[in-house]
Amino acid sequence: MAKRGLVICILVITLFLDQTTSHTSKLKGRKHSKRRVKEKDGDLKTQVEKLWREVNALKEMQALQTVCLRGTKFHKKCYLASEVSKHFHEANEDCISKGGTLVIPRNSDETNALRDYGKKSLPGVNDFWVGINDMVTEGKFVDVHGTAISFLNWDRAQPSGGKRENCVLFSQSAQGKWSDEVCRSSKRYICEFTIP
Numbered sequence: 001m002a003k004r005g006l007v008i009c010i011l012v013i014t015l016f017l018d019q020t021t022s023h024t025s026k027l028k029g030r031k032h033s034k035r036r037v038k039e040k041d042g043d044l045k046t047q048v049e050k051l052w053r054e055v056n057a058l059k060e061m062q063a064l065q066t067v068c069l070r071g072t073k074f075h076k077k078c079y080l081a082s083e084v085s086k087h088f089h090e091a092n093e094d095c096i097s098k099g100g101t102l103v104i105p106r107n108s109d110e111t112n113a114l115r116d117y118g119k120k121s122l123p124g125v126n127d128f129w130v131g132i133n134d135m136v137t138e139g140k141f142v143d144v145h146g147t148a149i150s151f152l153n154w155d156r157a158q159p160s161g162g163k164r165e166n167c168v169l170f171s172q173s174a175q176g177k178w179s180d181e182v183c184r185s186s187k188r189y190i191c192e193f194t195i196p
């Protein structure tokens, strides 16, 4: 909050100073005043745009910090567990609205980190959604970006649901192994956020 306040303060001061300078230059010489005003307007626009980009970058950074503080940080990712259960699509949309996606475990380290965080943040919850599905082509599992996944962690005899089950669950009782499930099932979930 303090950072955002500071940036807005700088923005206001810069705008004020630019207005004053622009006004002074008008009084000094009328011959070049029009051109100067135009140049100043251009400068001002560039500066405002630059500051606006900085404000937005800070806002994103602040949102990410909040997420990481509320959830947990692992390597270049932050995880945040849901407070409610949702269908797969709604769960992913909720993660997107917060600036992330459903979690996608990429290796055994991330799987272990998720097992620990899941036990802590979702006590008594056995399984939660991960951002992997085979909705488009049966048997071809992709992440929520539509990219084919290289790390697969299926539980024994999984996936087994055929065309009926196209979304993937992370199972605590199976040590983080996956199983396929009907996408419209209501499940808890964990969102992941990539740290730039």
Ligand SMILES: [Ca+2]
Residues within 6 Å of the ligand: 134, 138, 139, 159, 161, 162, 163, 164, 165, 166, 167, 180
């Ligand atoms: Ca399927």
